[in-house]
Amino acid sequence: MRLSEALTLSFGPDLVYTLDLSGRPLGTFRRGRHLRWGLDGRVLARWRQGNGPRQRAWLAQDEIDRAIDALVGDLQRISDALLPRPIELIVRRALSFDRVADAEKFARIYRPVSILPPDQYQALVLQAAEGCSFNTCTFCALYRDRHFRIKPVSEFASHIEQVKDFFGEGLQLRRSVFLADANALVIPQERLLPLFDEIAKAFAIMPCELPANQQRPWLRSQADAISGVYAFVDGLSAERKRVEQFQDLRRRGLRRVYIGLESGHEDLLAWLQKPSTAAAMLDAVKRMKQAELQIGVIVLTGIGGERFHQAHCRDSAAVLNAMPLDSDDIIYFSPFQPDASAPYLAQAKAQGIQPPTQALIDRQLTAIKQALELPPPPLGPKRVPYNLHDFVY
Ligand code: SF4
Numbered sequence: 001m002r003l004s005e006a007l008t009l010s011f012g013p014d015l016v017y018t019l020d021l022s023g024r025p026l027g028t029f030r031r032g033r034h035l036r037w038g039l040d041g042r043v044l045a046r047w048r049q050g051n052g053p054r055q056r057a058w059l060a061q062d063e064i065d066r067a068i069d070a071l072v073g074d075l076q077r078i079s080d081a082l083l084p085r086p087i088e089l090i091v092r093r094a095l096s097f098d099r100v101a102d103a104e105k106f107a108r109i110y111r112p113v114s115i116l117p118p119d120q121y122q123a124l125v126l127q128a129a130e131g132c133s134f135n136t137c138t139f140c141a142l143y144r145d146r147h148f149r150i151k152p153v154s155e156f157a158s159h160i161e162q163v164k165d166f167f168g169e170g171l172q173l174r175r176s177v178f179l180a181d182a183n184a185l186v187i188p189q190e191r192l193l194p195l196f197d198e199i200a201k202a203f204a205i206m207p208c209e210l211p212a213n214q215q216r217p218w219l220r221s222q223a224d225a226i227s228g229v230y231a232f233v234d235g236l237s238a239e240r241k242r243v244e245q246f247q248d249l250r251r252r253g254l255r256r257v258y259i260g261l262e263s264g265h266e267d268l269l270a271w272l273q274k275p276s277t278a279a280a281m282l283d284a285v286k287r288m289k290q291a292e293l294q295i296g297v298i299v300l301t302g303i304g305g306e307r308f309h310q311a312h313c314r315d316s317a318a319v320l321n322a323m324p325l326d327s328d329d330i331i332y333f334s335p336f337q338p339d340a341s342a343p344y345l346a347q348a349k350a351q352g353i354q355p356p357t358q359a360l361i362d363r364q365l366t367a368i369k370q371a372l373e374l375p376p377p378p379l380g381p382k383r384v385p386y387n388l389h390d391f392v393y
Contacts, residue, residue: 122175177199264312
């Protein structure tokens with residue numbers, strides 16, 4: 001990471017801090033444990049014991065307080081040293097940074113940022129809508145805390161201003177815009193285009209024709225530059241948009257669209273109460289590719305238990321193979337980890353379907369990957385793990 005985006009301070013191999021340019025802590029690595037500092041005030045710890053699986057835990061408030069004391073102590077130790085001027089400035093900002101006030105301000109501007117795709121964890125989230133327009137999927141509890149609503153243009157414009165003010169110098173790290181919440185592209189086109197126009201007024205959007213070797217210099221050449229706009233879409237909303245409408249969105253900055261296929265097996269999707277079919281999602285991906293959009297497809301592993309195992313693996317691989325995915329696209333494999341507040345567990349138990357085991361998740365991942373006929377990178381789509389429990393914004 002460069003100082004033009006964030007500051008990484010290394011106190012040796014066992015102690016590293018990352019701060020954004022406004023002095024806001026982003027990450028700590030201390031003796032084998034990574035802390036990721038959320039804008040909402042929470043802190044996620046991740047570590048591994050030996051060769052064991054990665055462990056995760058949200059810190060309790062007293063642990064957060066100790067982590068802040070340690071950070072302040074370490075920064076004070078170096079603040080007396082002769083530091084280059086830009087570094088000294090960020091260290092001073094970090095020493096006076098009020099994390100509690102920052103989290104309170106974040107909560108006034110944002111509804112909870114429930115999830116992002118892994119390649120968008122550092123995106124600048126703009127909530128054009130709140131919640132999910134369906135909220136029917138039995139496995140998903142991400143947006144059950146809020147009603148779906150679309151922001152009027154004037155409210156969205158003021159949201160953008162508040163977000164820019166909130167991040168301040170920290171915007172330098174946020175080089176893409178993620179249009180939230182769950183399926184912002186469900187917004188009818190005549191209401192969506194003016195929202196995209198507001199983004200274009202507030203940011204310089206990188207032209208999509210720019211050669212790869214010119215992209216980073218272009219982004220660094222202007223303070224408000226972003227690589228583009230990214231968003232989730234659900235199958236039903238994507239079904240309703242024509243190729244020309246996706247092309248209009250691309251001209252206004254949309255770059256990659258993330259679609260939760262979850263499974264290619266129609267019976268499983270129906271049982272999960274997904275608001276779309278695999279056939280419709282395949283068709284939507286074809287139309288979005290025709291509009292030259294990049295695609296992220298999410299497949300759940302372990303969902304539906306042993307009962308759906310074979311059909312889920314077979315049909316998911318078949319649907320992925322039928323998608324015209326290339327090196328611009330990403331297939332995410334997300335291990336299904338049931339949320340107790342969603343209906344899935346009770347429904348599955350009533351029907352004799354066991355919760356997913358790690359062994360089942362691993363078997364499905366292997367089976368689907370082995371059945372993929374799409375070329376591997378660099379010619380074909382990347383295959384990327386997507387663990388929802390790693391997410392912190
Ligand atoms: S999986 Fe997607 S469409 Fe289904 S309830 Fe969750 S956010 Fe909404």
